[in-house]
Amino acid sequence: xxxxxxxxxxxxxxxxxxxxxxxxxxxxxxxxxxxxxxxxxxxxxxxxxxxxxxxxxxxxxxxxxxxxxxxxxxxxxxxxxxxxxxxxxxxxxxxxxxxxxxxxxxxxxxxxxxxxxxxxxxxxxxxxxxxxxxxxxxxxxxxxxxxxxxxxxxxxxxxxxxxxxxxxxxxxxxxxxxxxxxxxxxxxxxxxxxxxxxxxxxxxxxxxxxxxxxxxxxxxxxxxxxxxxxxxxxxxxxxxxxxxxxxxxxxxxxx
Amino acid sequence: xxxxxxxxxxxxxxxxxxxxxxxxxxxxxxxxxxxxxxxxxxxxxxxxxxxxxxxxxxxxxxxxxxxxxxxxxxxxxxxxxxxxxxxxxxxxxxxxxxxxxxxxxxxxxxxxxxxxxxxxxxxxxxxxxxxxxxxxxxxxxxxxxxxxxxxxxxxxxxxxxxxxxxxxxxxxxxxxxxxxxxxxxxxxxxxxxxxxxxxxxxxxxxxxxxxxxxxxxxxxxxxxxxxxxxxxxxx
Numbered sequence: 022x023x024x025x026x027x028x029x030x031x032x033x034x035x036x037x038x039x040x041x042x043x044x045x046x047x048x049x050x051x052x053x054x055x056x057x058x059x060x061x062x063x064x065x066x067x068x069x070x071x072x073x074x075x076x077x078x079x080x081x082x083x084x085x086x087x088x089x090x091x092x093x094x095x096x097x098x099x100x101x102x103x104x105x106x107x108x109x110x111x112x113x114x115x116x117x118x119x120x121x122x123x124x125x126x127x128x129x130x131x132x133x134x135x136x137x138x139x140x141x142x143x144x145x146x147x148x149x150x151x152x153x154x155x156x157x158x159x160x161x162x163x164x165x166x167x168x169x170x171x172x173x174x175x176x177x178x179x180x181x182x183x184x185x186x187x188x189x190x191x192x193x194x195x196x197x198x199x200x201x202x203x204x205x206x207x208x209x210x211x212x213x214x215x216x217x218x219x220x221x222x223x224x225x226x227x228x229x230x231x232x233x234x235x236x237x238x239x240x241x242x243x244x245x246x247x248x249x250x251x252x253x254x255x256x257x258x259x260x261x262x263x264x265x266x267x268x269x270x271x272x273x274x275x276x
Numbered sequence: 277x278x279x280x281x282x283x284x285x286x287x288x289x290x291x292x293x294x295x296x297x298x299x300x301x302x303x304x305x306x307x308x309x310x311x312x313x314x315x316x317x318x319x320x321x322x323x324x325x326x327x328x329x330x331x332x333x334x335x336x337x338x339x340x341x342x343x344x345x346x347x348x349x350x351x352x353x354x355x356x357x358x359x360x361x362x363x364x365x366x367x368x369x370x371x372x373x374x375x376x377x378x379x380x381x382x383x384x385x386x387x388x389x390x391x392x393x394x395x396x397x398x399x400x401x402x403x404x405x406x407x408x409x410x411x412x413x414x415x416x417x418x419x420x421x422x423x424x425x426x427x428x429x430x431x432x433x434x435x436x437x438x439x440x441x442x443x444x445x446x447x448x449x450x451x452x453x454x455x456x457x458x459x460x461x462x463x464x465x466x467x468x469x470x471x472x473x474x475x476x477x478x479x480x481x482x483x484x485x486x487x488x489x490x491x492x493x494x495x496x497x498x499x500x501x502x503x504x505x506x507x508x509x510x511x
Contacts, residue, residue: 024376035363092359099324100376101349275287275327 022106025097029114032093033086039118042078046126049074054134061226064135064143068222071127071147072215076154077179083115083158084175088168095276108271112159112264119151139225146218146256153214153259154179160263163270186213203238214259221252277302277425277456278323283332285318285480292318293329294480300458302424305451307467308460309504310477316460317356319477320429323458324353349377352423356430356460358414362403366394366413369402370420377421388416391442407434415443419450426450426457433462444470468500476507483507 033039050067057063087094090111097107128144135143158175165171190209194202210216224236224243242248278300285293292315300306308316321327323334325341325348333340336347360369374384389395392412405413411434418426426447432440448470451457461467474491476483484507488500497503 028372028376032361032363090361093361095326095355095359096361097376098326099348099353099355100373101346102376103345273328276321 022110025102025107025110026113026117029090029111030118032090033114033118038082039122042082043122043126046074046123047130050127050130054130060134060136061139064131064139064222065226067127067131068143068219071143072150072219073183075123075127075147075150076183076215079119079151079154080158080161080175080179081172083119083155084162084172086115087111087159087162088171098276104272105268108159108268112155115159116152116155119155120148123147123151139222142225143222146222149253149256149260150214150218153256153263156260156264156267160267160270163267163274182213182215186216190216207239207242211255214256217252217256221249278334278336280319280322280334281332283319283322283329283334285315285322285327285329291480293322295332296477296480296482297332298475298482298485300456302456303451303454304473305447305457305471306459306473306475307471307500308458308475308477310483314477315480316477317429318480320353320427320458320460323427324348324351349421350424352418352421352426354414354418354426354428354431356433358410360402360410360413362401364402365399366402366405367398369413370398370417373417373420383422385419385422386416388412388419388442388446391446392416392439408436408439411435412439415446419446424455426455428457428459430460430462471500474500474504476504 049070053067053070054060054063057066094107094111098104124144127147131140131143134140157178161175161178162171165174190206193209194206210220220239221243224240243252278298280296280298283293283296284291294315296315296319298319308319310316318327322329323336323341325345328342333342335341336344336350339347341347364372370389392415394409394412394416397409402410402413411431415428415431418428428447431443431447435443447457447459451470457470459467459471471488473485473487475485486494491500491503491507492498495503495506497506
């Protein structure tokens, strides 16, 4: 398995997109921090950028990579290798390269400019989001045979997680405005890894006071030790479940 | 050595394999013949575990291949259309395969690499190779690990006559070592002198599995191509 990971990583390095992505993130985060005189303002601008760009690049790049690696996968499957190992190696390779790109591109500037505890949670969330969306991309690409369709599905999924989901939540919120929705909102936010990351980071920033009563409930839940643990677990589940499903699909897939 | 029992595979409405049962033994050279779309490649892919049958099972040395992956170490496979990572060079590809199939006890069989003169173009990218050269790479890869079973899917398609001769010579030598060789091919005259058994498939069904002598006897034709044509006409 180590060997396959090695070849996946070599292949990823050779096509240079990950390097371009790293540089792109680095330029964005450096310029954001240099434009704003106040680092927490910088972190807020960066937060919104990260929560849009990181899922997009992770999911689209991984999907395209898996389709382009079809020959490579076909070659490996006819060799004495376990299918699950091939698939997990591809996942590990992709997740590793996306994580390193994020760590160098955003993690370093954040840890340099921002205060430590906000910085660390933001970096951790960015890494988790990267991994979650690689897992979702693998699922999307194993479910659809057609390349164009697969890439379409992953872009739609990205749309759903970054825009449509929030729209649905807002709609529900206004429909049921007469009812207490705070507890339900916690449940809703668990259904979307991007929202979960956003809430966790916002709570670490002082501006969460602006969010009113919901924020207080959120702070009670997510701010506590248990809440933190639960969030990390839910994020891990968001990475694990799509991956597990895709492994099951890949094991029965005809190549 | 390889026993397939009632293997059925459907792709949507198309039945690619319909209740196919085959037994292949050591030392045989089997030719898998049939019109296009008769399920030859699907059957081979089932043997390799690349396609999962809907029902039925295949055993390799008495072990069910559905639960197993190690058995593939004993198989050398040459695909019909060799598809390889485009931005790898020939040398990198061979090194990767050797690395992945780590087999230190055996000597690598690099004879074909030399006789196909692939060693003079080791730093060419796979994406830049012609179809024929790619076939040569596939063939060299199938023989590289000295496997007990060779599965060759259309091995001579796209090869020039000289290379075809080299490959045939190689197959003949491996056959003499008592290996099982499974070949599919359209160009029947290529096979005449190496084949010992013939499997004929049509529309996903196994029509017959006979030894060459038996087939020649039944049809009264001495050439394989004539004998097959005779069978196809009488159906």
